[in-house]
Amino acid sequence: MAEKVKLERQAMCDRLAMEFQDGWIVNLGVGMPTLCSNYSDSSREIINHAENGVIGYGPLAKEGEEDRHLVNAGGQKVVPLPGMACVHHADSFMMIRGGMIDVTVMGAYEVAENGDFANWRIPSRKGGGIGGAMDLAAGAKRVFIAMEHTTRDGAAKLLKKCTLPITAPGVVKMLVTDLGLFEITPEGFNLVEHAPGWSPEEIQDQTEAKLIIPDDLKEFRFRS
Amino acid sequence: MKNKIYETMDASVADIPDGVTILSPGFSGVGVPRNLLAALNRQGAKNLTGVSNNAGTIDENVDIGTLVEAGQMKKMICAFTAATHPSQVTPFTRMYNNDEIDAELVPQGTLAERLRCAAAGIGGFYTPTSVGTELAEGKEHREFNGRMHVLELPLPGDYGLIRAWKADTAGNLVFRLTQRNFNPLMAMAATVTIVEVENDIVEAGELDPDAIHVAGIYVDRLVRIPEDGIWI
Numbered sequence: 122m123a124e125k126v127k128l129e130r131q132a133m134c135d136r137l138a139m140e141f142q143d144g145w146i147v148n149l150g151v152g153m154p155t156l157c158s159n160y161s162d163s164s165r166e167i168i169n170h171a172e173n174g175v176i177g178y179g180p181l182a183k184e185g186e187e188d189r190h191l192v193n194a195g196g197q198k199v200v201p202l203p204g205m206a207c208v209h210h211a212d213s214f215m216m217i218r219g220g221m222i223d224v225t226v227m228g229a230y231e232v233a234e235n236g237d238f239a240n241w242r243i244p245s246r247k248g249g250g251i252g253g254a255m256d257l258a259a260g261a262k263r264v265f266i267a268m269e270h271t272t273r274d275g276a277a278k279l280l281k282k283c284t285l286p287i288t289a290p291g292v293v294k295m296l297v298t299d300l301g302l303f304e305i306t307p308e309g310f311n312l313v314e315h316a317p318g319w320s321p322e323e324i325q326d327q328t329e330a331k332l333i334i335p336d337d338l339k340e341f342r343f344r345s
Numbered sequence: 346m347k348n349k350i351y352e353t354m355d356a357s358v359a360d361i362p363d364g365v366t367i368l369s370p371g372f373s374g375v376g377v378p379r380n381l382l383a384a385l386n387r388q389g390a391k392n393l394t395g396v397s398n399n400a401g402t403i404d405e406n407v408d409i410g411t412l413v414e415a416g417q418m419k420k421m422i423c424a425f426t427a428a429t430h431p432s433q434v435t436p437f438t439r440m441y442n443n444d445e446i447d448a449e450l451v452p453q454g455t456l457a458e459r460l461r462c463a464a465a466g467i468g469g470f471y472t473p474t475s476v477g478t479e480l481a482e483g484k485e486h487r488e489f490n491g492r493m494h495v496l497e498l499p500l501p502g503d504y505g506l507i508r509a510w511k512a513d514t515a516g517n518l519v520f521r522l523t524q525r526n527f528n529p530l531m532a533m534a535a536t537v538t539i540v541e542v543e544n545d546i547v548e549a550g551e552l553d554p555d556a557i558h559v560a561g562i563y564v565d566r567l568v569r570i571p572e573d574g575i576w577i
Contacts, residue, residue, distance in 0.1 A: 151429075171523075172453060172454075173372040173373065173375075173523050173526050174523060174525055174526055175522070175523050188522065189375070189577065190375060190376075190510075190521045190522040190523060190524045191375075191522040191523055192372075192373045192374070192375050192523050194373070195373070196372075196373030196374060196375075201522075207520075207522050207523060207525055208525070209457075209525045209526065209527070209528070209529045209530055209558070210372075210453070210454075210456075210457035210526050210527045210530060211457040211458055211460070211461040211530055213454075213457075214453065214454030214457050214458065217454055218454060218472065218473065218474065242427070242479070243427075246427055247426075247427065247441060247442050248425075248426030248427035248438075248441055248448060248450060249425075249426060249427050249450055250424075250425040250426070250427050250428070250429045251424050251425070251450060251451075251452050251453065251480075252398075252424050252425060252453050253424070253452070253453040253454060254452075255452040255454075255455075255474050255475050255478065255480070256452050256453060256454030256455070256474045259472075259473045259474045259475070259476065260454075260473070260474070286478060286479045287477065287478055288478065289476075289477060289478065290476075290477035290478075
């Protein structure tokens, strides 16, 4: 068996980006999901949509390339690509709710086996941070989640039922963690690929929900 | 043609009274009307309600958070009412935790559409956003085409503080790239719309009518950002 490793964040996001299909319009959430844009595959064209109303933007701006009027949803300066378009906020969310976004990738505190997820509020703290997450969760054709498999304290985040207030019910289709790639099926979490060196039993030990282990379980893919 | 040009930021906000609702656009520091907010901070109006994507940031730049910290805001309506990270605790977060300011949390797309609705004379709208979450509790639900929606109501403002790239003397506005964000919606949803402009205000007729983002009929006051103004 290979040496047991936890997946790096870039590898996790690369794996989700491998699922993007030619021509997809992709919305990447703030934080870890933005790493999906570092994965390049010249065989397909991906159109980036950011909630602040920019469609078809390019990679992060290098020093000297920055334009103070052009940022992605995380406030990072990006460069324009030919064909880029800018719209106002209501039009940007019209695209989101109207079904134009093929996939949104977000982080989460918890994901449940029925596809619920939570990423906006911790009840012990006052208030919450929704941003565009609820609109994206309700409107995008697919919701992918990238997150660590457990909390810093080792508590499970792949649950039978979310304990935190949810962002949207039943929408998560695919999930990558530092231990593997999971699909959410009507029967629950399907372990599709495991991190190198990790057995399905060891991953189950870190998971509250019951994992489905397919006969054709594969090792995690780092490249398509 | 009515003169809409004001010589100074201070003069353009001088009559804003206590207790009104201020629409304040901007996203990730772009398209924020920092010069007008600085002027309103100097002017000192109090008990204001603010509508904005967030309630300020931890950076030193003037934004709606400057007015929050100064105690001018009694309530914020925005898409973030908690720090997204422990390193991002703002004056608003501290005051909200101490019950020194009120807040209403609204999903960002619902915030944008509520503003649009107010400008458009629409009485309300049903959205699938937030269905099945805490935020939908107590709201009217209705099913359309097999999908549940919640009723959301318009969000008008008394004063809109706007940041534009170009303007003409008729008040027509043009924005650049992601500067646009909430600016057109707030310009159209406010009773009185005050605009800080990054370029010289040109004569009516000089902007291409087909390239205008906000028609001048929505705009009441224009101020050119001075050289020593806030440019970020």
